[in-house]
Amino acid sequence: MAAIICSILPDIDIFGFFIGVRCGDILGHRGFSHSLLFAFLVSLVAIRFACKDYRPLSAPWRKLWLFFFLLASSHGLLDALTDGGLGVAFFSPFDQTRYFFLWTPLKVSPIGLEIFLSPWGREVILNEIFWVWVPAILILAAVTGVRRLYSKGILREAEGIEA
Numbered sequence: 001m002a003a004i005i006c007s008i009l010p011d012i013d014i015f016g017f018f019i020g021v022r023c024g025d026i027l028g029h030r031g032f033s034h035s036l037l038f039a040f041l042v043s044l045v046a047i048r049f050a051c052k053d054y055r056p057l058s059a060p061w062r063k064l065w066l067f068f069f070l071l072a073s074s075h076g077l078l079d080a081l082t083d084g085g086l087g088v089a090f091f092s093p094f095d096q097t098r099y100f101f102l103w104t105p106l107k108v109s110p111i112g113l114e115i116f117l118s119p120w121g122r123e124v125i126l127n128e129i130f131w132v133w134v135p136a137i138l139i140l141a142a143v144t145g146v147r148r149l150y151s152k153g154i155l156r157e158a159e160g161i162e163a
C-alpha cells in the first residue's frame with residue numbers, strides 16, 4: 001500500500017486546481033510534489049509507517065528507503081517523458097525550472113474523468129500500455145526468470161560461485 005501511495009501521491013497537486021493554484025506555481029501541477037525533494041520526504045514517511053521493525057539506516061532500511069524513493073521519483077520521471085503540459089520541477093523548491101526529457105514518447109493524460117473516457121483518453125491508455133506497461137512486464141518477467149535460475153543454482157554454477 002505504501003508503494004502504491006508513493007507512486008501516485010505526487011498528483012495530489014491536482015487538488016490545487018480547485019483552490020486557484022496556477023499550473024506554473026510552486027504548488028501547481030508538476031511543481032514541488034513532483035520534485036526529488038518531495039520524493040525524498042515521501043520515502044522517509046513511507047518507511048516510517050510501513051517498516052517500523054527496521055532500525056533506521058540499517059542495511060534493510062536503506063534498501064527499502066531506496067525502493068520508496070525510486071517509486072516516488074519515478075512519477076516525475078515518467079511525467080517528464082510526456083508530450084504536453086508543463087514540465088516537471090525536479091529541483092523545486094530551489095529551482096522552479098520545468099523539465100522534459102529530450103525524448104517524450106508518452107502522450108499527456110487528460111485531467112478529469114469525462115475527458116479521460118474520450119478518444120483522447122483511450123489513446124493515452126494504449127500509448128501508456130505500449131511504452132510503460134509492456135516494458136515493465138518484460139522487465140518483471142526477466143527479473144523473475146533470473147531469480148528462478150539463481151534459486152535453482154543454475155546461474156551460481158555457471159559463475160562458479162558456491163551456494
Ligand SMILES: [Zn+2]
Nearest residue numbers: 010011075079
Ligand atoms: Zn504527475
